[in-house]
Amino acid sequence: MRKIILHVALLVVAVALVLSACGPAPLPKATGYTFGMLLVGPYNDQGWSQAHYEAGQYVEQKLGAKMVYIDKVNPADRPGTTASQLAEQLVSQGAKLVIFNSDDMKDEALKFAQAHPDIYVIGSSDDWTWKDGKNYKESPNQTDIMGRMEYGKMIAGCAAALTTQTGQIGYLGPLINDETRRLASSVYLGAKYCWTNYLKKDAKDLKFKVTWIGFWFNIPGVTSDPTQVADDFYNSGYDVVVSGIDTTEASKEAAKFAGQGKKVWAIPYDYVGACEAAPDVCLGVPYFNWGPAYAQVIAAAANGTFKSEFQWNGPDWKDINNKDTSAVGFVKGKALSADASATLDKFIAELAGGLNLWKGPINLQDGSPYLKDGEVATDQQIWYLPQLLQGMEGQSVQP
Amino acid sequence: MVRSNRWVNLGFQLAALVLALLFTTLILLAAGAPPFDAYANILRGAFGSMINFTDVLAAWVPLLLTTAGLLITFAAGLWNIGVEGQIMLGAIFTTWVLRELQDTSMPPALIITLGILAGMIGGALWAMLAGALKTFGGVNEIFGGLGLNFVATALTLWLIFGPWKRPGVASMSGTVPFDDKLALPAFTGLRLSPWALGIAMIAIVIVYLLLQGTYFGLRLKAVGKNPKAAFLLGIPTWQYMMFSFVLCGLFAGAAGAMQVVAVYHRLIPSISSGYGYLGLMVAMLINYQALWAAPIAFFYAALNIGSIQLPIVLHLDSSLSGVLQGMLVLFVLLVEGARQRLMKKA
Numbered sequence: 222m223r224k225i226i227l228h229v230a231l232l233v234v235a236v237a238l239v240l241s242a243c244g245p246a247p248l249p250k251a252t253g254y255t256f257g258m259l260l261v262g263p264y265n266d267q268g269w270s271q272a273h274y275e276a277g278q279y280v281e282q283k284l285g286a287k288m289v290y291i292d293k294v295n296p297a298d299r300p301g302t303t304a305s306q307l308a309e310q311l312v313s314q315g316a317k318l319v320i321f322n323s324d325d326m327k328d329e330a331l332k333f334a335q336a337h338p339d340i341y342v343i344g345s346s347d348d349w350t351w352k353d354g355k356n357y358k359e360s361p362n363q364t365d366i367m368g369r370m371e372y373g374k375m376i377a378g379c380a381a382a383l384t385t386q387t388g389q390i391g392y393l394g395p396l397i398n399d400e401t402r403r404l405a406s407s408v409y410l411g412a413k414y415c416w417t418n419y420l421k422k423d424a425k426d427l428k429f430k431v432t433w434i435g436f437w438f439n440i441p442g443v444t445s446d447p448t449q450v451a452d453d454f455y456n457s458g459y460d461v462v463v464s465g466i467d468t469t470e471a472s473k474e475a476a477k478f479a480g481q482g483k484k485v486w487a488i489p490y491d492y493v494g495a496c497e498a499a500p501d502v503c504l505g506v507p508y509f510n511w512g513p514a515y516a517q518v519i520a521a522a523a524n525g526t527f528k529s530e531f532q533w534n535g536p537d538w539k540d541i542n543n544k545d546t547s548a549v550g551f552v553k554g555k556a557l558s559a560d561a562s563a564t565l566d567k568f569i570a571e572l573a574g575g576l577n578l579w580k581g582p583i584n585l586q587d588g589s590p591y592l593k594d595g596e597v598a599t600d601q602q603i604w605y606l607p608q609l610l611q612g613m614e615g616q617s618v619q620p
Numbered sequence: 621m622v623r624s625n626r627w628v629n630l631g632f633q634l635a636a637l638v639l640a641l642l643f644t645t646l647i648l649l650a651a652g653a654p655p656f657d658a659y660a661n662i663l664r665g666a667f668g669s670m671i672n673f674t675d676v677l678a679a680w681v682p683l684l685l686t687t688a689g690l691l692i693t694f695a696a697g698l699w700n701i702g703v704e705g706q707i708m709l710g711a712i713f714t715t716w717v718l719r720e721l722q723d724t725s726m727p728p729a730l731i732i733t734l735g736i737l738a739g740m741i742g743g744a745l746w747a748m749l750a751g752a753l754k755t756f757g758g759v760n761e762i763f764g765g766l767g768l769n770f771v772a773t774a775l776t777l778w779l780i781f782g783p784w785k786r787p788g789v790a791s792m793s794g795t796v797p798f799d800d801k802l803a804l805p806a807f808t809g810l811r812l813s814p815w816a817l818g819i820a821m822i823a824i825v826i827v828y829l830l831l832q833g834t835y836f837g838l839r840l841k842a843v844g845k846n847p848k849a850a851f852l853l854g855i856p857t858w859q860y861m862m863f864s865f866v867l868c869g870l871f872a873g874a875a876g877a878m879q880v881v882a883v884y885h886r887l888i889p890s891i892s893s894g895y896g897y898l899g900l901m902v903a904m905l906i907n908y909q910a911l912w913a914a915p916i917a918f919f920y921a922a923l924n925i926g927s928i929q930l931p932i933v934l935h936l937d938s939s940l941s942g943v944l945q946g947m948l949v950l951f952v953l954l955v956e957g958a959r960q961r962l963m964k965k966a
Contacts, residue, residue, distance in 0.1 A: 291931050296884070298939075300893035300924050301679030303884065306811065307928060309671070314932055327793035328886070348789070355787065396781055398790040435777065436889075437792070442770030443777065605789065619782045619790075 248516055251523030252285035254318075257311030259304055260292040261323035267498065268467045268491040272509045273322045273345065279512035279544070280519055289314045295325055304329035305336070312340055318522045320345060320515065324400070334363040341522045345511065346400070351531035353601060361529050366514050368548040369535040371407040371603060373507025374463075375578055376551040377488045378411030379568045380504045381461040383419065383561040384486055388426050391454035391462040393447060393471050394433040397619045401465060403606040405431050408463050409613050410578040411568075419564050424612065430459065431615030437467045448474055455485050461504070463488045472499035486556050496554045503554030504561075510550055533600065538573035579603055584611035629959070636955040640947040647943060653936050661933050662941065666926030674812035678883065680921040681820040682707070682875040686899035687913045688820075688827040689871030694908045695831055696864035697844030702750040702765025704896030705772030706743040706869045710876025712776060713742025715795065715887040718802055718880070719784070728801040735802075736819075736877040743873020744866045746772065751865035755858045761865075769896075777889055784887065794888035804882045816882040821914075823871055828910040840864060872896070898945075905949050907956070920945060 258277050262270035270292060277288040291307050293299060299307070304326040308319045318341035321330035327347050334342040340362065347365040348354040381390045390412055392405050409429050416427045432454070435444040447466060451474035454462045464471040464487065475487035476499035489495035489506050496503035514534055521527045534548030542550040551569075553562055581592030585608040592598055608617040648655040666676050686703060693700035700706075717738040721731045746768060753764035779795070786796045804813040831837040842850040843860045851857045879891050902920055906912035927941030 289932050291928060293939075295890060296888065296893045297890035299928065300895060300898060301682065301883065301921065302675075302925070302928065303811075306675060310665075310928055310932060313669075323792065324789075325792040325889075327791050328797050329793070332797075356789075396777070396790075396792075398781065400789060435774075440773065442767075443773045619778070619785075 248284060248520040249524045250285050251520050254284070254286040254519065254523040255315040256280070256286055256288055256519050256522075257308065257314070257316030257319040258288055258290040259294040259307055259311070259319065259321050259326060260290060261294055261325050262292065262467070264290065264292040266467070266492075267469065267495055269509075270322065271494075272492045273320070273511055276511035276515050277320070280516045283512075283516050284520055284523070286519055286523065287315075289316055294323075305333035308333045308340075309337075312337070317341065318343065318519060321347070330363070331358060331360060334360045338362055341518075341527055343515065343518055348531065348604070350529050351533075354531070355601075355605060362527070364518050364527070364530050364532065366511070366518070366532045366534065368509045368511070369533055370404060370507060370509065370549055371579070372536050372541075372572060373549045373551050374404050374407035375411030375414075375572070376565065376569060377463055377505065377507045378408035378413075379415035380553075380557060380561065380565055381408070381463055381486075381488060382412040382416040382427065383564055384504055384557065385461045386484060387458045387460045388416075388422070389428040389430070389459040389461075391451075391459035392429070392431040392615070393450055393454070393462055393464045393466055394431050394615070395437045395466045396435055397433050397616060399605045399607070401433075402609055402617070403603055404465055405615075406606060406610045406613065407578075408465075409610055413612065414578055415564070415568055419567070427612075428459075429613050430454075431609065431613060433616060434466060439468065439470070447471070451475070451487075455483065460484060461486045461488070464490050467491065469495065469498040472496075472503060475499060475502040488554075493550065493552060496552065500555050502556050504557045505551055505553040505565075507549070507551045510544060510548055513545055514548055533604075541569065585609070586611055586613060586617045632955050632959045633952065636951040637948065639955070640944065640951045643947050643951070644940070644944045648936075648940070651936075653934060658930060658934060658936060658940065661929040662923065662926035664926070665929035666922040671810060672925060674807065674810045676918070676922045676925045677817060678812045679925055680918050681816045681882065682878050682893070682895050683898055683902065683921055684820045684914060684917045685823050685871050685875035685878065686895045687902045687917050688823045688910075689868035689875075690899050690903045691827050691831065691908060691910050691913060692840070692864045692871075693868045694903055695837070695840050695844050696861050697847065698754075698861060698864060699762050700747070700750065700765060700865065700868055701762050701896075701900070702747065702768045703868065703872045703899060704892050704894070705765070705769040706746045706872035707876040707879070707892040707896055708769075708772040708776055709746035710739035710743035710873030711880050711887060711891040712772075712779065712876075713873065714739035714877040714880040715779075715784075718798055719795075722798060722802060731802060732804060732881055735881060736874065739877025739880070740870045740873040743871070743876060744869035747865040747869025747872065748862070751862045754865075755862055773889075776887065776891060780887060780889060792889060794884070794886045794891075797886045802881065803885055804878075806882070811883075813882045816878050819874065819878070823874065824910065824913055827871070827913075831910055901945060901949050905952050907952075 260270040264274040280286055281288050289311050294304050294307055311319055320343040322345045324346045330344040331349050342363040344365040346367050348356050349358045350363055350365045394405055395401055413424055416422050417424050432450050434447050439447050447470035451462055451471045455478045462471040472487040472489050475485045478485045479502045486502050486504050488504050493508040495506045536549045537543050537547035541547050579598035581596040582594045583592040585591045645655040667673050714735040717735045750761055750765045750768055753759040754761045781790045784795045804815045806813045839855050843857055847857050902917050906916050923941040930936040
């Protein structure tokens with residue numbers, strides 16, 4: 222009898238071990254733990270900020286923690302305020318950890334972390350805590366997090382290449398910096414790969430043009446009008462426009478042209494539900510899923526095991542749309558054909574199998590070699606991409 | 621007869637305030653939000669702690685400087701919408717001087733002073749452009765100013781992502797923050813600088829004295845009321861208008877300088893914080909009387925800072941404070957119109 226009990230006990234332990242080994246390790250709860258979130262845009266912007274807001278709700282639900290937030294955290298919407306000042310307001314509401322959700326608040330996040338060593342900070346899309354990055358600063362109570370959107374963008378590029386009938390893809394870019402260059406270039410790499418490998422077409426016949434509007438969204442009189450830029454693309458033979466900006470002009474224009482009987486498509490950005498702006502022309506959307514990373518860091522903070530680190534999280538290749546594990550995903554849109562969809566799955570499977578498009582030979586736009594034949598890009602080479610790539614049209618640096 | 625009685629006027633103003641509050645309350649009720657909770661939270665957010673109260677004062681400084689400048693152009697009958705751009709150019713010039721001098725052995729106090737002066741000059745130069753367009757180009761200052769605002773925003777973005785780009789990744793967060801020694805000294809543990817506060821109070825006193833107590837102010841108002849008549853009476857009209865632009869630009873530039881040396885400590889994309897447009901509202905609300913600029917600008921700053929509590933505590937959109945601010949102006953103008961009609965009939 223004793224033996225049986227022992228066996229059963231061993232079995233239970235073994236099963237538990239196996240269970241915890243596969244699948245994500247269950248997170249400790251953080252019941253009653255209050256965390257704060259500063260959102261740069263409206264919490265319901267169908268874009269960048271909403272993706273963060275829903276990640277916060279995910280954390281509430283997963284850990285039993287409580288979120289306090291302020292949205293529209295930028296000096297245009299909140300005159301005379303700084304993000305660190307607003308973070309203090311969240312702390313006065315009980316927040317023990319504050320998420321700064323944008324590059325806009327990069328300096329404020331660091332300043333706040335240093336002024337409040339007893340409060341934890343997450344800087345989304347910052348690179349302060351990246352030891353191998355160019356901006357490393359010691360900030361023991363801070364963790365910076367970014368998703369490897371490069372993969373989402375490659376998949377978007379592939380979907381565009383598989384769909385275009387004119388062989389011309391437009392990229393509606395925001396402002397020019399290392400981040401936006403690496404994302405635009407990732408779209409191109411994905412497009413070129415699928416164009417040449419699956420469609421067996423000549424890379425020279427694929428036109429890829431980037432037009433920067435000058436900001437993340439339209440500012441009348443200051444930026445180029447994204448509606449106009451999208452129009453110009455569609456009017457001059459670019460039948461797929463991939464959006465890199467925070468708003469949905471490209472999708473809306475595509476819907477307008479499609480309504481006039483033109484065959485055009487669009488790919489929005491940022492938020493899992495972004496296709497809803499114009500579902501009938503949407504090929505899909507690469508999106509961020511911040512929930513799992515936030516849950517992990519907040520659980521650690523609540524349980525005293527927080528450590529400062531830099532996370533650049535990729536997709537879960539087993540299922541890139543797994544809400545609990547994948548930091549970056551791609552949902553297909555209604556306008557993606559069945560054929561293209563099947564090929565796209567093949568591409569995703571190849572990526573999952575280790576295909577790396579950031580591998581030489583890769584030349585920069587001006588023809589200078591960036592990666593030698595067979596050389597694989599380091600994270601730094603991708604993060605701090607100095608130019609667009611050869612074969613892409615459009616400005617590499619701000620004039 | 622109580623015609624034009626000061627108390628009657630005050631009564632009308634209070635009626636406007638009550639109407640604005642009533643209207644905002646209706647909006648809150650329509651949105652299913654508890655109005656009294658909302659107001660209580662705004663009050664708590666603005667005055668609930670020393671930190672919050674001093675934050676209100678910190679936001680009051682640039683708003684008061686801007687309003688002070690606008691009172692001068694309004695006195696000359698000019699709608700200086702370009703004030704927003706003048707704040708930006710002030711900030712740009714200040715940043716420029718700080719960047720150039722930060723690595724020299726000059727004492728920080730001198731660098732900050734030069735930076736503020738440069739900001740004032742920057743604002744004045746930008747205002748002169750709007751003035752020149754108006755005087756020599758026949759471009760209405762509203763359109764000229766609006767256009768120049770766009771150019772100023774574009775210039776700011778260009779500097780942040782171009783020539784003044786930070787090392788590593790050029791960021792929406794702006795240029796590299798300046799060393800702490802280049803910040804206007806603040807009260808310990810607070811964000812409010814007594815220096816900034818002093819500058820703003822001196823500014824409004826200067827403008828008040830200028831407009832109420834000097835021959836220049838009197839003639840400027842004559843230009844504002846009726847430029848033709850003023851001209852016929854021998855006032856050099858366009859020179860007066862031009863000069864009022866320059867003066868306003870100086871104050872707006874100082875506001876921009878404060879944004880750099882007292883608030884953000886670097887150049888950021890929206891460095892002007894919209895204070896130009898807010899200042900226009902304040903100036904309209906006080907019917908262009910300098911005496912009221914300080915309290916009303918303070919009230920607006922308190923609404924801005926206090927309303928931060930709305931999304932945190934009540935999950936309400938904090939643009940509610942903007943609604944209240946706009947409503948106030950609207951109702952004050954409406955009530956003023958009604959008062960004038962009633963008085964005429966009486």
